[in-house]
Amino acid sequence: MSTYAGKGYFVAAMKSIHIRPVQDEGKNVTKIHSHDYYELVIVVRGEGIHWIQGKRYDLAPGQVYLLRPGDTHYYEDFQHLTLQNFMFSRGVLRTCGKLLRALSGYETFFQNDEIQPKIKINSSLIAESDVILQYIGQENQRKSYQNSLLQFSYIAMLLGKLLDEEATGVTVLFPKDNLQNAIAYMRQNYSKRICVKVLADICNMSYSSFHVKFRQEFAASPMQWLMNFRLQKAMQMLMRSEKSIAEVAYACGFVDPLYFSRQFRKNIGCSPRKYRLDGQGNIERLQGERTQKDSSYLKLHSYRDKMKSPVELIDF
Structure with a gap:
């Protein structure tokens, strides 16, 4: 290699x-x-x-x-x-x-x-x-x-x-079977209100045991992991949709758009509006190139040998 x-x-x-x-x-x-x-x-x-x-x-x-x-x-x-x-x-x-x-x-x-x-x-x-x-x-x-x-x-x-x-x-x-259900639940329900007690119950663990084991596995608390996942989803929506900043916040599980903007700036380094303005054009061009590549895939595959x-x- x-x-x-x-x-x-x-x-x-x-x-x-x-x-x-x-x-x-x-x-x-x-x-x-x-x-x-x-x-x-x-x-x-x-x-x-x-x-x-x-x-x-x-x-x-x-x-x-x-x-x-x-x-x-x-x-x-x-x-x-x-x-x-x-x-x-x-x-x-x-x-x-x-x-x-x-x-x-x-x-x-x-x-x-x-x-x-x-x-x-x-x-x-x-x-x-x-x-x-x-x-x-x-x-x-x-x-x-x-x-x-x-x-x-x-x-x-x-x-x-x-x-x-x-x-x-x-x-x-998923890395560990006993945490798989919690991860899957957060991925599927990130737009809703989620508490650690529900996640612990899903994994058949006590609150304290679940919290400790989750942090050991992911180097973050369950709520920190959920926050990062929600922000990732928000980044996708900002790039790929025409939703307003408030609509993106609500769709990603934030009940307060102002709190969403503060967390976004704290973790991503810029405001949601600036992130959209700086990156959306590049994403659209990249997706356009990918669409063109994907559409020619069968042709490429036919003579790749x-x-x-x-x-x-x-x-x-």
Whole structure:
């Protein structure tokens, strides 16, 4: 992977295939390693074990993992494991962080290290990500500022698809079974009044136990988590709808528009009105480009096999 991610490239992508030798009767394992960039891993097919920061994760098709800079990981006991690997630098987040933060999956991907895999996607999204991989791989073979811009646009398109938890084909995964019901309840009822006692009851836990366990898991109290989620939804509505500021506040569970504006400024760094004015035009242009790309997907998919695939065959 370093072959593609090195040499100063801003974004890189490749497909890796891990094959277990027939004559090997022992436990096959890759080398423990880490990177100084982000790596997005999508499991295409096969099975195996993914060790990340000393924690075990059983691999299955459709899983999506995000490795942060410095995370140590390796694969073990794999059988015909095929992965899509997307690598990108910290500069990607610095450049389009504001747009990504407006998506519902931003916290899951970039602010909660405990959730792995991040999401699970269906075969249609795996095929779409493969097309994006092909294009990034092609641009990796060329060296120009134009190619770097295209690489950036492709990885932004992929992140936009994966971080949209409401998109077709995306399944949100929860870190702990006993907190799953509380998370699901807040996601589904964020526009309504929610209290911690109700969440604790849903999880069959006492108020104090639930509060402590939730904070240990998410590094935030339940109400802080709910506040962040409501603000994420508000950011989406400000960008994608024509609702007034007050209407956005009420739709996201805030009973007082003034309180909503204060919390928005405190957490996001600007007023809801300024956020809308600064970002809506960029979002509309980005969505227009995505719509154009998506509409040509079937055409791209029909001849993607004709393109040279950046595949690295790894045999252990």
